[in-house]
Amino acid sequence: MKTIVFAITEFGPGGAETQILRLGQSLVARGWKVHVLSLLEPVGFLEEANAAGIVVSSLKMTRGQPTLRDFQNALEFVRRVKPHALVGFLFHANLLVSLLRLFAGVPRVIISLRGEDYNPRRLMIQRTLLGLRLADVLVTNSKRLSKRLVESGVEGSRIHVVPNLPPPMKHLSSRNLSGAFRWIAVGNILPAKDYANLLHAAKLLESSETPWAIQIAGAFYDAAERRRVEDLIQVLGLEKGVEVLGARSDVEELMHASNGFVLSSREEGLPNALIEAMICGTPVVCTDVGGTGELVSDGLSGMLVSKENSEALATAMNHLMTLDQREREELAKRAYLKVTELCEPEKVIGTWEALIE
Incomplete structure (x- = not known):
């Protein structure tokens, strides 16, 4: 051995x-x-x-x-x-x-x-x-x-x-969720995740005709960044629309209970959370950083926007919210096919084994 x-x-x-x-x-x-x-x-x-x-x-x-x-x-x-x-x-x-x-x-x-x-x-x-x-x-x-x-x-x-190895998660090809459009953002509360970008986009979304709610799931490892995020939520008056959940072990369930996934980072590699959203069948909006563009083709398998651009992020989020359910499901289907091709587990593990042998 x-x-x-x-x-x-x-x-x-x-x-x-x-x-x-x-x-x-x-x-x-x-x-x-x-x-x-x-x-x-x-x-x-x-x-x-x-x-x-x-x-x-x-x-x-x-x-x-x-x-x-x-x-x-x-x-x-x-x-x-x-x-x-x-x-x-x-x-x-x-x-x-x-x-x-x-x-x-x-x-x-x-x-x-x-x-x-x-x-x-x-x-x-x-x-x-x-x-x-x-x-x-x-x-x-x-x-x-x-x-x-x-x-x-x-x-x-x-x-x-070598792409990231995805977890075993259930893919939902459709979901019937009532009420406001539910967004989920997953990632530890760190400067590189640029949650300020997301919060400013959320403020711009207040003019949207579609009601929405945003949940942020991630651990607090940076006390200063936690204060910045919590203070900005208050300054922008987003207490009713944005909920910071902290670290969660039920990310799969959160993905399945959401209409859309959003990633607002300024720096990334190949984000695990984005991979997980695409596997779960949750339509995605993300910034074009690191390897996100290798997973998401703008308008085909999700929405891809420039980083540190809250207006572009808000526009893409609003566009996804205005699509009908069939159109969102088509986006999610193409995303699922892309991520399962790029991050196929046997291929990823086989590549790692070949490198370490």
Whole structure:
């Protein structure tokens, strides 16, 4: 039985972390021994990982204060576990797994970028890791991100685009929902999600002839951003139309109970929430960031608008609300066909296995 270790800054609810959990569950089912090494204390997913047979360990590092002892602990962990492959998710974990190869001689090291973090210094460091063969390949989850990495100087042959692994969710081809048009937005309350964009769009929607309601489901990891979102709801007078639900474990049910899904982000990789909405059959409106344009063709499988443009977002949302049910179902049907083709589970897992073998 081969062993793989996924390293992540902080294991818990989040896009990259969700992918590690789903990949780990699938790899365990295929006979792999899967470990997750969280640099900081994990903040979630422990029950799910344990149920799947995934072993979660932590270096218990202090945020922003790495020490030599932390690296020694990581080195001791790798020498004890003896993985065939080390996979880093996001910058700090990428740096760690690459340095571990230098000292522990791990056969296969993969680094992964999941979003639009184009900090020049970080890109230079990761480009150097590949150049020095401290990492074998770099995995990203969209063609747009891959193109930008090549433009930044990363060798194209070392980049592999692997879409996100979707969850098993029920597809509803039609739904009969009465009352106001229900919107659902899913994503942790973070600056990159740009909920201010959505709230300003909601304010513009007050002139719409169609009654609506918006629910936002996502964990509060950034206290300052939480205050900004809650304050803006009050300033714009949206208390009756917008509800912030916090972290939820029933996203599938929320999708099925909604007429439309909206994503207002300014930065993304390939959003899990967008994939989930398309699988569930919920018509989508989203900003053109990261890999969203690889899933959504404007007017064919959803509505795609420029980022940080509340007027465009409001116009697209209003357009979706004015479509009749048959037209929305046609959009959702084409979206479902697209997402199941791009993110076909066996193909995604097979690609990952080929990379880590």
